[in-house]
Amino acid sequence: MRIGELARRAGVTTKAVRYYESLGLLTPERLGNGYRDYDEHDVRLAREIRALNALGIPVERTRPFLDCLAAGHRHADDCPASLAGYRDAIDELTQRIEGLAARRAVLLAHLRDAAHRNSGVSPADEEEDLMTDYTTLPADLPVPEDDGEAAHLPGATLPPLELHDTSGAPVRLDALGAGRTVIYVYPLTGRPGTDLPDGWDAIPGARGCTAQACGFRDHHQELLAAGAVSVFGLSSQDTDYQREVVERLHLPFPMLSDPERSLAGALGLPTFEAGGLTLYKRLTLIVRAGVVEHVFYPIFPPNEHAEQVLTWLRDNPL
Numbered sequence: 203m204r205i206g207e208l209a210r211r212a213g214v215t216t217k218a219v220r221y222y223e224s225l226g227l228l229t230p231e232r233l234g235n236g237y238r239d240y241d242e243h244d245v246r247l248a249r250e251i252r253a254l255n256a257l258g259i260p261v262e263r264t265r266p267f268l269d270c271l272a273a274g275h276r277h278a279d280d281c282p283a284s285l286a287g288y289r290d291a292i293d294e295l296t297q298r299i300e301g302l303a304a305r306r307a308v309l310l311a312h313l314r315d316a317a318h319r320n321s322g323v324s325p326a327d328e329e330e331d332l333m334t335d336y337t338t339l340p341a342d343l344p345v346p347e348d349d350g351e352a353a354h355l356p357g358a359t360l361p362p363l364e365l366h367d368t369s370g371a372p373v374r375l376d377a378l379g380a381g382r383t384v385i386y387v388y389p390l391t392g393r394p395g396t397d398l399p400d401g402w403d404a405i406p407g408a409r410g411c412t413a414q415a416c417g418f419r420d421h422h423q424e425l426l427a428a429g430a431v432s433v434f435g436l437s438s439q440d441t442d443y444q445r446e447v448v449e450r451l452h453l454p455f456p457m458l459s460d461p462e463r464s465l466a467g468a469l470g471l472p473t474f475e476a477g478g479l480t481l482y483k484r485l486t487l488i489v490r491a492g493v494v495e496h497v498f499y500p501i502f503p504p505n506e507h508a509e510q511v512l513t514w515l516r517d518n519p520l
């Protein structure tokens with residue numbers, strides 16, 4: 203068998219085969235013309251090397267496994283030396299994981315200090331869990347379903363409702379102007395030292411307000427360039443709470459406080475109950491000339507929602 207066929211059958215490159223030979227892991231016979239002649243045993247060895255390397259075991263340390271096969275064992279890890287090879291690889295991997303975890307803890311500490319630098323909330327005491335990070339979303343969050351509770355909103359006229367933003371200025375929702383205004387409505391922003399309602403992550407659409415706000419922050423200039431005149435966040439949290447969030451996350455746009463959920467009553471916005479609170483469900487309104495032009499509902503994942511709004515604005519220019 204020539205080297206090309208061996209490489210193809212073993213799923214490796216010819217360069218890799220030559221490297222295995224240079225280490226003495228493969229020792230093919232030589233024909234009279236000098237060409238290497240590989241057999242089925244070489245194919246088995248090359249496949250074994252590739253499989254072990256995929257597990258993180260360096261090629262140079264696969265010899266105990268290959269020697270196990272050469273000794274007549276059915277499996278390359280039937281021998282004590284092979285098991286020791288597994289343990290060594292696991293120990294090294296454990297050390298790398300611990301090192302990465304230590305680096306992550308340091309980065310989270312820097313993040314916490316930087317986040318509180320411009321905040322009215324002091325960092326929590328020594329027992330605060332630094333692994334709490336509301337900007338990163340768990341991978342298994344439940345996906346909200348469209349329950350039809352926002353189907354009536356396109357074409358609705360905004361009420362003459364006045365809310366205060368985080369600068370203290372009053373904002374009339376029916377007087378936002380002729381251009382497009384993005385109002386993203388969200389339930390509750392978490393912050394360091396403040397517990398979220400019990401079971402928060404299990405509520406479809408609840409988790410992700412901080413990540414969503416950061417997305418609108420990071421894409422703010424692009425949203426304006428795509429035709430948005432202004433961007434607002436809106437929740438039922440009070441202005442002081444929202445102001446801390448704006449300062450901590452360095453948001454370039456204000457939040458609107460609606461503690462009585464007046465907009466929900468006027469427009470029929472969907473809400474839900476959690477931890478004894480009545481909160482807004484997550485949705486976004488594109489408002490033009492006092493009328494709801496477009497609605498995003500439900501929203502998932504929230505950390506990518508600003509990009510979804512940006513795409514819509516670019517696809518629907520005025």
